[in-house]
Amino acid sequence: MGVDAPLSRRLLALSGIDGLGPTPEEGILFHHMSLEQLMHRGRFLESRACVDLDSIEGLRADFTAASFLSANLPIEAFITRRPSVASQISESGRIGFLRVSALDSTGLERALAGHSGTANLGTAISPGLVLAHLAPSIVESMPKPVLAYGLIRTPTEVQAAFDAGAAIVVRSPYMDTSTTPLR
């Protein structure tokens, strides 16, 4: 594969229907596509990418699937809602993120309680847009690194997520007016 670049701090979320491409400083998060589409697009990657494992059609969201993707594509990091899979991924030396929904304080507290705290296992907060609205103490309590994932569209929102404590921010092309062609 010849890809030696580390995982980017800024990721563009690409689904099976998106025709947009990342800006020069962005890496890619693949989500909501078929395994076939992922294998096709992944062949053209110029930097290490991330995959939302739960959203790939044709793929069981388990450690076997993650291992397969790592072996065949330059996929460095994985996001999943399944705590056991997330732990296995991080224990294997890859970057894992346990995805938790931050819809209200009680739900977030419960979700974070299910985080194993395994080394290399970070936290993917959805929607990422809410991160800037959380008390700093809440963000501080999240297992690091924190990845902000969901509903972030503009450069201002991206920066707000970084300022709130995210190490990686996923930008969604949802209603994006960018005309960057797909590479």
Added chain:
Amino acid sequence: MSQRLATYPYCAAIKSETDLELAMSSRAAILVILRGDGLSLADPIRRAHASGKLVAVHLDLVDGVGDDLVGAHRLLVAGADAIVSSHSQVIRGVKAAGGVAIQRLLLVDARSLDSGLIAIGKAMPDFVEVLPGAILPDLRQILAGRLAMPILAGGFISSRVDAAAVLDAGAVGVTTSSRVLWG
């Protein structure tokens, strides 16, 4: 419910008996029960009514009662003024039974936003509860024109500044577990 919210736009999110007692002596005119034995709510609802409050019950979160139409009917018979649910079939059934139907819109990511709006368009609830409510100002333009029902915002709204921003973004009410906002 709309008249009550116009007078004081804060709904008390009830998670304990202590919350219930405090809320009944607060300015909040609407109580939203999020926890507890859903099969034994007749007495708490009666006491809330005696205090001049309206009561909404979250069908998906309370224990014991099924999160289906039969469960919803049981709660209406027990005196609930409104039912909160994520399920379109329940929403339609509550409306048909003469209750107030509040459907949740969970803003996890772009896909859940889109699918949620489609479901709401089909079920036509009386109110929509948006979670996390704190990001409503950020999504104001996206939601404008796509939500015809009055909006309640809940989740990570813990100060009057947060609440003011959400109300200014178009919400008619705020659901909060922050007792200081109950008045």
